[in-house]
Amino acid sequence: MAIQSNELIPSSSPEELKKVLQAVASEWGDVIEDMDALQATPLKGALTNEVYQINWPAKNGSLVRKVLVRIYGEGVEIFFNRDDEIKTFECMSRHGQGPQLLGRFSDGRIEQFIHARTLSAADLRDPQISALIAAKMREFHNLDMPGPIYVLLWDRLRNWLNKAKSLCSTKDAKEFRLDTLEEEIRMLEQELPQPHQEIRFCHNDLQYGNIMIDEETRAITIIDYEYASFNTVAYDLANHFCEMAANYHTDTPHILDYSIYPGLEERRRFVRVYLSYAGNQPSESEVDQLVHDAEKYTLANHLFWGLWGIISAYVNKIDFNYTEYARQRFQQYWSRKPSLLNSSAIPNGNNVNGHVV
Incomplete structure:
Protein backbone atom coordinates (compact mmCIF):
# COMPACT_ATOMS: atom_id res chain seq x y z
CA MET A 1 0.00 0.00 0.00
CA PHE A 113 13.42 -2.87 11.38
CA ILE A 114 14.54 -6.10 13.02
CA HIS A 115 14.83 -8.99 10.59
CA ALA A 116 13.23 -11.51 12.88
CA ARG A 117 9.81 -13.03 13.34
CA THR A 118 7.40 -11.76 15.95
CA LEU A 119 6.23 -14.63 18.10
CA SER A 120 2.72 -16.03 18.00
CA ALA A 121 0.56 -17.07 20.94
CA ALA A 122 1.40 -20.72 20.23
CA ASP A 123 5.14 -20.00 20.40
CA LEU A 124 4.90 -19.20 24.10
CA ARG A 125 3.89 -22.83 24.71
CA ASP A 126 6.73 -24.33 22.67
CA PRO A 127 9.15 -25.67 25.32
CA GLN A 128 12.25 -24.78 23.28
CA ILE A 129 11.11 -21.22 22.52
CA SER A 130 9.85 -20.79 26.08
CA ALA A 131 13.30 -21.70 27.39
CA LEU A 132 14.88 -19.09 25.11
CA ILE A 133 12.43 -16.49 26.44
CA ALA A 134 13.19 -17.42 30.05
CA ALA A 135 16.93 -17.00 29.52
CA LYS A 136 16.40 -13.71 27.66
CA MET A 137 14.16 -12.40 30.43
CA ARG A 138 16.90 -13.05 32.97
CA GLU A 139 19.42 -11.32 30.73
CA PHE A 140 17.03 -8.35 30.50
CA HIS A 141 16.66 -8.26 34.29
CA ASN A 142 20.44 -8.29 34.71
CA LEU A 143 20.96 -5.14 32.62
CA ASP A 144 22.50 -2.18 34.43
CA MET A 145 19.81 0.47 34.02
CA PRO A 146 19.89 4.03 35.37
CA GLY A 147 17.49 5.44 37.90
CA PRO A 148 16.48 4.76 41.49
CA ILE A 149 15.71 1.13 42.30
CA TYR A 150 12.14 1.84 43.29
CA VAL A 151 9.07 -0.32 42.64
CA LEU A 152 6.77 1.99 40.67
CA LEU A 153 3.93 -0.53 40.49
CA TRP A 154 1.88 0.64 43.46
CA ASP A 155 2.05 4.35 42.66
CA ARG A 156 1.15 3.55 39.07
CA LEU A 157 -1.87 1.52 40.14
CA ARG A 158 -3.11 4.33 42.37
CA ASN A 159 -2.63 6.92 39.62
CA TRP A 160 -4.46 4.75 37.11
CA LEU A 161 -7.30 4.16 39.57
CA ASN A 162 -7.73 7.91 40.04
CA LYS A 163 -7.75 8.39 36.27
CA ALA A 164 -10.28 5.59 35.78
CA LYS A 165 -12.55 7.17 38.39
CA SER A 166 -12.35 10.53 36.61
CA LEU A 167 -13.22 9.00 33.23
CA CYS A 168 -15.75 6.31 34.10
CA SER A 169 -19.48 6.56 33.88
CA THR A 170 -21.36 5.84 37.09
CA LYS A 171 -22.44 2.51 35.60
CA ASP A 172 -18.88 1.43 34.78
CA ALA A 173 -17.53 2.63 38.10
CA LYS A 174 -20.12 0.50 39.89
CA GLU A 175 -19.59 -2.57 37.70
CA PHE A 176 -15.82 -2.50 38.16
CA ARG A 177 -16.13 -1.73 41.89
CA LEU A 178 -13.72 1.17 41.58
CA ASP A 179 -14.61 2.45 45.04
CA THR A 180 -13.12 -0.72 46.55
CA LEU A 181 -9.87 -0.83 44.58
CA GLU A 182 -7.89 1.69 46.62
CA GLU A 183 -8.11 -0.66 49.57
CA GLU A 184 -7.25 -3.64 47.35
CA ILE A 185 -4.09 -1.90 46.12
CA ARG A 186 -3.09 -0.99 49.67
CA MET A 187 -3.66 -4.57 50.81
CA LEU A 188 -1.60 -6.05 47.93
CA GLU A 189 1.22 -3.57 48.55
CA GLN A 190 1.42 -4.86 52.13
CA GLU A 191 0.86 -8.54 51.35
CA LEU A 192 2.89 -9.28 48.21
CA PRO A 193 6.38 -7.77 48.64
CA GLN A 194 8.71 -9.93 50.72
CA PRO A 195 12.33 -9.33 51.85
CA HIS A 196 13.64 -12.22 49.72
CA GLN A 197 12.14 -10.90 46.48
CA GLU A 198 14.49 -9.52 43.85
CA ILE A 199 13.94 -6.05 42.38
CA ARG A 200 15.25 -5.51 38.85
CA PHE A 201 14.48 -3.42 35.80
CA CYS A 202 11.48 -5.27 34.34
CA HIS A 203 9.68 -5.17 31.01
CA ASN A 204 6.19 -5.50 32.56
CA ASP A 205 4.51 -6.29 29.22
CA LEU A 206 6.13 -9.46 27.95
CA GLN A 207 3.32 -10.65 25.68
CA TYR A 208 4.18 -12.60 22.55
CA GLY A 209 3.93 -9.54 20.29
CA ASN A 210 6.83 -7.93 22.17
CA ILE A 211 9.16 -10.87 21.58
CA MET A 212 10.98 -11.61 18.31
CA ILE A 213 13.07 -14.58 17.22
CA ASP A 214 15.72 -14.89 14.54
CA GLU A 215 14.85 -18.17 12.84
CA GLU A 216 18.47 -18.85 11.87
CA THR A 217 20.35 -17.96 15.05
CA ARG A 218 17.42 -18.55 17.46
CA ALA A 219 18.29 -15.25 19.12
CA ILE A 220 15.46 -13.64 21.08
CA THR A 221 14.86 -9.88 21.01
CA ILE A 222 12.55 -8.12 23.48
CA ILE A 223 10.96 -4.92 22.15
CA ASP A 224 8.58 -2.15 23.27
CA TYR A 225 9.50 -0.72 26.65
CA GLU A 226 6.55 1.61 27.31
CA TYR A 227 5.67 0.00 30.62
CA ALA A 228 9.21 -0.95 31.69
CA SER A 229 10.31 0.05 35.19
CA PHE A 230 12.01 -1.33 38.27
CA ASN A 231 9.81 -4.01 39.75
CA THR A 232 9.93 -7.36 41.47
CA VAL A 233 10.97 -10.06 38.99
CA ALA A 234 8.05 -12.14 40.30
CA TYR A 235 5.67 -9.58 38.79
CA ASP A 236 7.35 -9.77 35.38
CA LEU A 237 7.07 -13.55 35.45
CA ALA A 238 3.42 -13.28 36.52
CA ASN A 239 2.70 -10.95 33.62
CA HIS A 240 4.27 -13.35 31.13
CA PHE A 241 2.30 -16.29 32.48
CA CYS A 242 -0.96 -14.31 32.32
CA GLU A 243 -0.25 -13.41 28.70
CA MET A 244 -0.35 -17.10 27.81
CA ALA A 245 -4.14 -16.86 28.11
CA ALA A 246 -4.27 -14.29 25.29
CA ASN A 247 -4.25 -14.43 21.50
CA TYR A 248 -4.42 -10.96 19.95
CA HIS A 249 -4.60 -12.27 16.37
CA THR A 250 -8.08 -13.81 16.35
CA ASP A 251 -11.48 -12.40 15.42
CA THR A 252 -12.00 -11.75 19.14
CA PRO A 253 -8.55 -10.56 20.30
CA HIS A 254 -9.92 -9.26 23.59
CA ILE A 255 -11.07 -12.68 24.77
CA LEU A 256 -8.82 -14.40 27.31
CA ASP A 257 -8.83 -18.16 27.85
CA TYR A 258 -7.67 -18.96 31.36
CA SER A 259 -8.26 -22.67 30.81
CA ILE A 260 -4.90 -22.61 28.99
CA TYR A 261 -3.07 -20.66 31.69
CA PRO A 262 0.25 -22.54 32.13
CA GLY A 263 0.13 -25.39 34.60
CA LEU A 264 2.43 -25.72 37.58
CA GLU A 265 5.04 -27.85 35.84
CA GLU A 266 5.16 -25.51 32.86
CA ARG A 267 5.74 -22.54 35.17
CA ARG A 268 8.36 -24.45 37.16
CA ARG A 269 10.18 -25.34 33.94
CA PHE A 270 10.21 -21.68 32.87
CA VAL A 271 11.43 -20.47 36.27
CA ARG A 272 14.11 -23.14 36.46
CA VAL A 273 15.57 -22.01 33.11
CA TYR A 274 15.24 -18.38 34.22
CA LEU A 275 17.21 -19.00 37.41
CA SER A 276 19.77 -21.18 35.60
CA TYR A 277 20.92 -18.31 33.38
CA ALA A 278 24.71 -17.86 33.11
CA GLY A 279 25.46 -21.24 34.63
CA ASN A 280 23.63 -20.81 37.92
CA GLN A 281 22.35 -23.94 39.66
CA PRO A 282 19.12 -23.07 41.48
CA SER A 283 17.80 -25.36 44.19
CA GLU A 284 14.31 -26.80 43.90
CA SER A 285 13.26 -24.66 46.85
CA GLU A 286 14.40 -21.51 45.01
CA VAL A 287 12.41 -22.54 41.94
CA ASP A 288 9.33 -23.31 44.00
CA GLN A 289 9.57 -20.03 45.92
CA LEU A 290 9.72 -17.90 42.77
CA VAL A 291 6.86 -19.83 41.17
CA HIS A 292 4.86 -19.23 44.35
CA ASP A 293 5.68 -15.50 44.41
CA ALA A 294 4.85 -15.08 40.72
CA GLU A 295 1.47 -16.73 41.18
CA LYS A 296 0.56 -14.28 43.93
CA TYR A 297 1.68 -11.34 41.78
CA THR A 298 -0.87 -12.32 39.14
CA LEU A 299 -3.33 -10.45 41.38
CA ALA A 300 -1.46 -7.17 40.94
CA ASN A 301 -1.16 -7.97 37.24
CA HIS A 302 -4.93 -8.36 36.85
CA LEU A 303 -5.51 -4.99 38.53
CA PHE A 304 -2.81 -3.37 36.37
CA TRP A 305 -4.24 -4.46 33.03
CA GLY A 306 -7.83 -4.20 34.24
CA LEU A 307 -7.36 -0.50 35.00
CA TRP A 308 -5.45 -0.11 31.73
CA GLY A 309 -8.41 -1.59 29.88
CA ILE A 310 -10.95 0.71 31.55
CA ILE A 311 -8.93 3.83 30.76
CA SER A 312 -8.11 2.70 27.22
CA ALA A 313 -11.80 2.20 26.48
CA TYR A 314 -12.27 5.93 27.03
CA VAL A 315 -9.14 7.33 25.38
CA ASN A 316 -7.82 4.91 22.73
CA LYS A 317 -9.37 4.58 19.26
CA ILE A 318 -7.68 1.29 18.33
CA ASP A 319 -10.25 -1.34 17.33
CA PHE A 320 -10.15 -3.48 20.46
CA ASN A 321 -12.82 -4.21 23.07
CA TYR A 322 -10.92 -2.76 26.02
CA THR A 323 -13.96 -2.84 28.31
CA GLU A 324 -14.52 -6.57 27.91
CA TYR A 325 -10.79 -7.18 28.33
CA ALA A 326 -10.89 -5.23 31.60
CA ARG A 327 -13.98 -7.14 32.71
CA GLN A 328 -12.18 -10.49 32.33
CA ARG A 329 -9.13 -9.23 34.19
CA PHE A 330 -11.19 -8.09 37.17
CA GLN A 331 -13.16 -11.34 37.15
CA GLN A 332 -9.88 -13.19 37.46
CA TYR A 333 -8.74 -10.90 40.26
CA TRP A 334 -11.83 -11.45 42.41
CA SER A 335 -12.05 -15.20 41.70
CA ARG A 336 -8.37 -15.90 42.39
CA LYS A 337 -7.86 -13.57 45.36
CA PRO A 338 -9.26 -15.84 48.13
CA SER A 339 -7.13 -18.89 47.35
CA LEU A 340 -3.95 -16.98 46.55
CA LEU A 341 -3.97 -14.75 49.61
CA ASN A 342 -5.20 -17.37 52.06
CA SER A 343 -2.45 -19.83 51.23
CA SER A 344 1.20 -19.42 52.12
CA ALA A 345 2.05 -22.93 50.95
CA ILE A 346 4.77 -23.40 48.37
CA PRO A 347 3.36 -25.25 45.30
CA ASN A 348 3.48 -29.01 45.60
CA GLY A 349 2.06 -30.07 42.25
CA ASN A 350 -1.64 -29.81 43.05
CA ASN A 351 -3.43 -27.43 40.72
CA VAL A 352 -6.85 -26.77 39.26
CA ASN A 353 -7.20 -25.24 35.79
CA GLY A 354 -3.50 -24.54 35.81
CA HIS A 355 -3.47 -22.58 39.08
CA VAL A 356 -1.98 -23.67 42.35
CA VAL A 357 -4.54 -24.26 45.09
Whole structure:
Protein backbone atom coordinates (compact mmCIF):
# COMPACT_ATOMS: atom_id res chain seq x y z
CA MET A 1 0.00 0.00 0.00
CA ALA A 2 1.51 3.29 -1.05
CA ILE A 3 1.29 6.16 1.39
CA GLN A 4 0.64 8.92 -1.13
CA SER A 5 -2.48 9.80 0.90
CA ASN A 6 -2.01 10.84 4.50
CA GLU A 7 -4.85 8.57 5.60
CA LEU A 8 -2.94 5.29 5.73
CA ILE A 9 -0.64 6.49 8.49
CA PRO A 10 -2.82 8.74 10.67
CA SER A 11 -0.03 10.96 11.96
CA SER A 12 -1.17 14.41 13.01
CA SER A 13 1.97 15.76 11.27
CA PRO A 14 2.32 13.92 7.93
CA GLU A 15 4.77 16.48 6.57
CA GLU A 16 6.90 16.12 9.68
CA LEU A 17 6.87 12.33 9.29
CA LYS A 18 7.86 12.68 5.64
CA LYS A 19 10.83 14.90 6.56
CA VAL A 20 12.03 12.46 9.21
CA LEU A 21 11.75 9.55 6.77
CA GLN A 22 13.71 11.55 4.21
CA ALA A 23 16.40 12.27 6.81
CA VAL A 24 16.67 8.58 7.70
CA ALA A 25 16.90 7.66 4.00
CA SER A 26 19.56 10.31 3.46
CA GLU A 27 21.68 8.78 6.24
CA TRP A 28 21.72 5.60 4.15
CA GLY A 29 22.52 7.42 0.92
CA ASP A 30 18.97 7.26 -0.44
CA VAL A 31 16.72 10.04 -1.66
CA ILE A 32 12.96 10.01 -1.17
CA GLU A 33 11.34 12.63 -3.34
CA ASP A 34 8.06 10.92 -4.17
CA MET A 35 5.99 9.53 -1.31
CA ASP A 36 4.46 7.10 -3.82
CA ALA A 37 7.77 5.25 -3.66
CA LEU A 38 7.05 4.26 -0.07
CA GLN A 39 5.16 1.09 0.77
CA ALA A 40 3.41 0.86 4.15
CA THR A 41 2.08 -2.29 5.79
CA PRO A 42 0.12 -2.00 9.05
CA LEU A 43 1.25 -4.54 11.64
CA LYS A 44 -1.54 -6.11 13.69
CA GLY A 45 -1.56 -6.92 17.37
CA ALA A 46 -0.41 -3.59 18.85
CA LEU A 47 -2.81 -2.42 21.57
CA THR A 48 -1.17 0.84 22.67
CA ASN A 49 0.22 2.28 19.41
CA GLU A 50 -0.31 1.89 15.67
CA VAL A 51 2.68 0.25 13.98
CA TYR A 52 3.68 0.17 10.31
CA GLN A 53 6.45 -1.39 8.26
CA ILE A 54 7.69 1.16 5.71
CA ASN A 55 9.72 0.08 2.65
CA TRP A 56 11.42 2.00 -0.12
CA PRO A 57 13.90 1.04 -2.85
CA ALA A 58 17.53 1.85 -2.08
CA LYS A 59 19.28 4.34 -4.35
CA ASN A 60 21.23 1.66 -6.18
CA GLY A 61 18.05 -0.38 -6.62
CA SER A 62 19.68 -3.58 -5.42
CA LEU A 63 17.83 -3.80 -2.11
CA VAL A 64 14.78 -2.59 -0.24
CA ARG A 65 15.12 -0.45 2.88
CA LYS A 66 12.82 -1.27 5.78
CA VAL A 67 11.97 0.72 8.87
CA LEU A 68 9.26 0.53 11.50
CA VAL A 69 7.06 3.58 12.14
CA ARG A 70 5.27 3.74 15.47
CA ILE A 71 2.35 6.17 15.83
CA TYR A 72 1.61 6.79 19.49
CA GLY A 73 -1.91 5.86 20.53
CA GLU A 74 -4.29 8.52 21.76
CA GLY A 75 -4.21 9.15 25.48
CA VAL A 76 -1.29 6.82 26.17
CA GLU A 77 0.57 9.54 28.06
CA ILE A 78 -1.76 8.59 30.92
CA PHE A 79 0.06 5.27 31.26
CA PHE A 80 3.72 6.26 31.02
CA ASN A 81 6.07 9.18 30.48
CA ARG A 82 7.07 9.19 26.81
CA ASP A 83 10.41 10.91 27.48
CA ASP A 84 11.28 8.26 30.07
CA GLU A 85 10.31 5.55 27.60
CA ILE A 86 12.59 7.05 24.92
CA LYS A 87 15.45 7.16 27.43
CA THR A 88 14.85 3.49 28.20
CA PHE A 89 14.75 2.74 24.46
CA GLU A 90 18.09 4.50 23.91
CA CYS A 91 19.68 2.83 26.93
CA MET A 92 18.53 -0.58 25.72
CA SER A 93 20.05 0.16 22.34
CA ARG A 94 23.39 0.99 23.99
CA HIS A 95 23.20 -2.37 25.75
CA GLY A 96 22.74 -4.03 22.37
CA GLN A 97 19.11 -4.83 23.14
CA GLY A 98 16.18 -4.21 20.80
CA PRO A 99 16.04 -1.94 17.75
CA GLN A 100 17.88 1.34 17.26
CA LEU A 101 16.01 4.65 17.38
CA LEU A 102 16.31 6.20 13.90
CA GLY A 103 14.15 9.30 14.20
CA ARG A 104 11.39 11.03 16.13
CA PHE A 105 8.43 13.22 15.24
CA SER A 106 5.75 14.83 17.37
CA ASP A 107 3.43 11.84 17.72
CA GLY A 108 5.67 8.91 16.91
CA ARG A 109 9.08 7.58 16.05
CA ILE A 110 11.00 5.56 13.46
CA GLU A 111 12.83 2.43 14.58
CA GLN A 112 15.25 0.00 13.05
CA PHE A 113 13.42 -2.87 11.38
CA ILE A 114 14.54 -6.10 13.02
CA HIS A 115 14.83 -8.99 10.59
CA ALA A 116 13.23 -11.51 12.88
CA ARG A 117 9.81 -13.03 13.34
CA THR A 118 7.40 -11.76 15.95
CA LEU A 119 6.23 -14.63 18.10
CA SER A 120 2.72 -16.03 18.00
CA ALA A 121 0.56 -17.07 20.94
CA ALA A 122 1.40 -20.72 20.23
CA ASP A 123 5.14 -20.00 20.40
CA LEU A 124 4.90 -19.20 24.10
CA ARG A 125 3.89 -22.83 24.71
CA ASP A 126 6.73 -24.33 22.67
CA PRO A 127 9.15 -25.67 25.32
CA GLN A 128 12.25 -24.78 23.28
CA ILE A 129 11.11 -21.22 22.52
CA SER A 130 9.85 -20.79 26.08
CA ALA A 131 13.30 -21.70 27.39
CA LEU A 132 14.88 -19.09 25.11
CA ILE A 133 12.43 -16.49 26.44
CA ALA A 134 13.19 -17.42 30.05
CA ALA A 135 16.93 -17.00 29.52
CA LYS A 136 16.40 -13.71 27.66
CA MET A 137 14.16 -12.40 30.43
CA ARG A 138 16.90 -13.05 32.97
CA GLU A 139 19.42 -11.32 30.73
CA PHE A 140 17.03 -8.35 30.50
CA HIS A 141 16.66 -8.26 34.29
CA ASN A 142 20.44 -8.29 34.71
CA LEU A 143 20.96 -5.14 32.62
CA ASP A 144 22.50 -2.18 34.43
CA MET A 145 19.81 0.47 34.02
CA PRO A 146 19.89 4.03 35.37
CA GLY A 147 17.49 5.44 37.90
CA PRO A 148 16.48 4.76 41.49
CA ILE A 149 15.71 1.13 42.30
CA TYR A 150 12.14 1.84 43.29
CA VAL A 151 9.07 -0.32 42.64
CA LEU A 152 6.77 1.99 40.67
CA LEU A 153 3.93 -0.53 40.49
CA TRP A 154 1.88 0.64 43.46
CA ASP A 155 2.05 4.35 42.66
CA ARG A 156 1.15 3.55 39.07
CA LEU A 157 -1.87 1.52 40.14
CA ARG A 158 -3.11 4.33 42.37
CA ASN A 159 -2.63 6.92 39.62
CA TRP A 160 -4.46 4.75 37.11
CA LEU A 161 -7.30 4.16 39.57
CA ASN A 162 -7.73 7.91 40.04
CA LYS A 163 -7.75 8.39 36.27
CA ALA A 164 -10.28 5.59 35.78
CA LYS A 165 -12.55 7.17 38.39
CA SER A 166 -12.35 10.53 36.61
CA LEU A 167 -13.22 9.00 33.23
CA CYS A 168 -15.75 6.31 34.10
CA SER A 169 -19.48 6.56 33.88
CA THR A 170 -21.36 5.84 37.09
CA LYS A 171 -22.44 2.51 35.60
CA ASP A 172 -18.88 1.43 34.78
CA ALA A 173 -17.53 2.63 38.10
CA LYS A 174 -20.12 0.50 39.89
CA GLU A 175 -19.59 -2.57 37.70
CA PHE A 176 -15.82 -2.50 38.16
CA ARG A 177 -16.13 -1.73 41.89
CA LEU A 178 -13.72 1.17 41.58
CA ASP A 179 -14.61 2.45 45.04
CA THR A 180 -13.12 -0.72 46.55
CA LEU A 181 -9.87 -0.83 44.58
CA GLU A 182 -7.89 1.69 46.62
CA GLU A 183 -8.11 -0.66 49.57
CA GLU A 184 -7.25 -3.64 47.35
CA ILE A 185 -4.09 -1.90 46.12
CA ARG A 186 -3.09 -0.99 49.67
CA MET A 187 -3.66 -4.57 50.81
CA LEU A 188 -1.60 -6.05 47.93
CA GLU A 189 1.22 -3.57 48.55
CA GLN A 190 1.42 -4.86 52.13
CA GLU A 191 0.86 -8.54 51.35
CA LEU A 192 2.89 -9.28 48.21
CA PRO A 193 6.38 -7.77 48.64
CA GLN A 194 8.71 -9.93 50.72
CA PRO A 195 12.33 -9.33 51.85
CA HIS A 196 13.64 -12.22 49.72
CA GLN A 197 12.14 -10.90 46.48
CA GLU A 198 14.49 -9.52 43.85
CA ILE A 199 13.94 -6.05 42.38
CA ARG A 200 15.25 -5.51 38.85
CA PHE A 201 14.48 -3.42 35.80
CA CYS A 202 11.48 -5.27 34.34
CA HIS A 203 9.68 -5.17 31.01
CA ASN A 204 6.19 -5.50 32.56
CA ASP A 205 4.51 -6.29 29.22
CA LEU A 206 6.13 -9.46 27.95
CA GLN A 207 3.32 -10.65 25.68
CA TYR A 208 4.18 -12.60 22.55
CA GLY A 209 3.93 -9.54 20.29
CA ASN A 210 6.83 -7.93 22.17
CA ILE A 211 9.16 -10.87 21.58
CA MET A 212 10.98 -11.61 18.31
CA ILE A 213 13.07 -14.58 17.22
CA ASP A 214 15.72 -14.89 14.54
CA GLU A 215 14.85 -18.17 12.84
CA GLU A 216 18.47 -18.85 11.87
CA THR A 217 20.35 -17.96 15.05
CA ARG A 218 17.42 -18.55 17.46
CA ALA A 219 18.29 -15.25 19.12
CA ILE A 220 15.46 -13.64 21.08
CA THR A 221 14.86 -9.88 21.01
CA ILE A 222 12.55 -8.12 23.48
CA ILE A 223 10.96 -4.92 22.15
CA ASP A 224 8.58 -2.15 23.27
CA TYR A 225 9.50 -0.72 26.65
CA GLU A 226 6.55 1.61 27.31
CA TYR A 227 5.67 0.00 30.62
CA ALA A 228 9.21 -0.95 31.69
CA SER A 229 10.31 0.05 35.19
CA PHE A 230 12.01 -1.33 38.27
CA ASN A 231 9.81 -4.01 39.75
CA THR A 232 9.93 -7.36 41.47
CA VAL A 233 10.97 -10.06 38.99
CA ALA A 234 8.05 -12.14 40.30
CA TYR A 235 5.67 -9.58 38.79
CA ASP A 236 7.35 -9.77 35.38
CA LEU A 237 7.07 -13.55 35.45
CA ALA A 238 3.42 -13.28 36.52
CA ASN A 239 2.70 -10.95 33.62
CA HIS A 240 4.27 -13.35 31.13
CA PHE A 241 2.30 -16.29 32.48
CA CYS A 242 -0.96 -14.31 32.32
CA GLU A 243 -0.25 -13.41 28.70
CA MET A 244 -0.35 -17.10 27.81
CA ALA A 245 -4.14 -16.86 28.11
CA ALA A 246 -4.27 -14.29 25.29
CA ASN A 247 -4.25 -14.43 21.50
CA TYR A 248 -4.42 -10.96 19.95
CA HIS A 249 -4.60 -12.27 16.37
CA THR A 250 -8.08 -13.81 16.35
CA ASP A 251 -11.48 -12.40 15.42
CA THR A 252 -12.00 -11.75 19.14
CA PRO A 253 -8.55 -10.56 20.30
CA HIS A 254 -9.92 -9.26 23.59
CA ILE A 255 -11.07 -12.68 24.77
CA LEU A 256 -8.82 -14.40 27.31
CA ASP A 257 -8.83 -18.16 27.85
CA TYR A 258 -7.67 -18.96 31.36
CA SER A 259 -8.26 -22.67 30.81
CA ILE A 260 -4.90 -22.61 28.99
CA TYR A 261 -3.07 -20.66 31.69
CA PRO A 262 0.25 -22.54 32.13
CA GLY A 263 0.13 -25.39 34.60
CA LEU A 264 2.43 -25.72 37.58
CA GLU A 265 5.04 -27.85 35.84
CA GLU A 266 5.16 -25.51 32.86
CA ARG A 267 5.74 -22.54 35.17
CA ARG A 268 8.36 -24.45 37.16
CA ARG A 269 10.18 -25.34 33.94
CA PHE A 270 10.21 -21.68 32.87
CA VAL A 271 11.43 -20.47 36.27
CA ARG A 272 14.11 -23.14 36.46
CA VAL A 273 15.57 -22.01 33.11
CA TYR A 274 15.24 -18.38 34.22
CA LEU A 275 17.21 -19.00 37.41
CA SER A 276 19.77 -21.18 35.60
CA TYR A 277 20.92 -18.31 33.38
CA ALA A 278 24.71 -17.86 33.11
CA GLY A 279 25.46 -21.24 34.63
CA ASN A 280 23.63 -20.81 37.92
CA GLN A 281 22.35 -23.94 39.66
CA PRO A 282 19.12 -23.07 41.48
CA SER A 283 17.80 -25.36 44.19
CA GLU A 284 14.31 -26.80 43.90
CA SER A 285 13.26 -24.66 46.85
CA GLU A 286 14.40 -21.51 45.01
CA VAL A 287 12.41 -22.54 41.94
CA ASP A 288 9.33 -23.31 44.00
CA GLN A 289 9.57 -20.03 45.92
CA LEU A 290 9.72 -17.90 42.77
CA VAL A 291 6.86 -19.83 41.17
CA HIS A 292 4.86 -19.23 44.35
CA ASP A 293 5.68 -15.50 44.41
CA ALA A 294 4.85 -15.08 40.72
CA GLU A 295 1.47 -16.73 41.18
CA LYS A 296 0.56 -14.28 43.93
CA TYR A 297 1.68 -11.34 41.78
CA THR A 298 -0.87 -12.32 39.14
CA LEU A 299 -3.33 -10.45 41.38
CA ALA A 300 -1.46 -7.17 40.94
CA ASN A 301 -1.16 -7.97 37.24
CA HIS A 302 -4.93 -8.36 36.85
CA LEU A 303 -5.51 -4.99 38.53
CA PHE A 304 -2.81 -3.37 36.37
CA TRP A 305 -4.24 -4.46 33.03
CA GLY A 306 -7.83 -4.20 34.24
CA LEU A 307 -7.36 -0.50 35.00
CA TRP A 308 -5.45 -0.11 31.73
CA GLY A 309 -8.41 -1.59 29.88
CA ILE A 310 -10.95 0.71 31.55
CA ILE A 311 -8.93 3.83 30.76
CA SER A 312 -8.11 2.70 27.22
CA ALA A 313 -11.80 2.20 26.48
CA TYR A 314 -12.27 5.93 27.03
CA VAL A 315 -9.14 7.33 25.38
CA ASN A 316 -7.82 4.91 22.73
CA LYS A 317 -9.37 4.58 19.26
CA ILE A 318 -7.68 1.29 18.33
CA ASP A 319 -10.25 -1.34 17.33
CA PHE A 320 -10.15 -3.48 20.46
CA ASN A 321 -12.82 -4.21 23.07
CA TYR A 322 -10.92 -2.76 26.02
CA THR A 323 -13.96 -2.84 28.31
CA GLU A 324 -14.52 -6.57 27.91
CA TYR A 325 -10.79 -7.18 28.33
CA ALA A 326 -10.89 -5.23 31.60
CA ARG A 327 -13.98 -7.14 32.71
CA GLN A 328 -12.18 -10.49 32.33
CA ARG A 329 -9.13 -9.23 34.19
CA PHE A 330 -11.19 -8.09 37.17
CA GLN A 331 -13.16 -11.34 37.15
CA GLN A 332 -9.88 -13.19 37.46
CA TYR A 333 -8.74 -10.90 40.26
CA TRP A 334 -11.83 -11.45 42.41
CA SER A 335 -12.05 -15.20 41.70
CA ARG A 336 -8.37 -15.90 42.39
CA LYS A 337 -7.86 -13.57 45.36
CA PRO A 338 -9.26 -15.84 48.13
CA SER A 339 -7.13 -18.89 47.35
CA LEU A 340 -3.95 -16.98 46.55
CA LEU A 341 -3.97 -14.75 49.61
CA ASN A 342 -5.20 -17.37 52.06
CA SER A 343 -2.45 -19.83 51.23
CA SER A 344 1.20 -19.42 52.12
CA ALA A 345 2.05 -22.93 50.95
CA ILE A 346 4.77 -23.40 48.37
CA PRO A 347 3.36 -25.25 45.30
CA ASN A 348 3.48 -29.01 45.60
CA GLY A 349 2.06 -30.07 42.25
CA ASN A 350 -1.64 -29.81 43.05
CA ASN A 351 -3.43 -27.43 40.72
CA VAL A 352 -6.85 -26.77 39.26
CA ASN A 353 -7.20 -25.24 35.79
CA GLY A 354 -3.50 -24.54 35.81
CA HIS A 355 -3.47 -22.58 39.08
CA VAL A 356 -1.98 -23.67 42.35
CA VAL A 357 -4.54 -24.26 45.09
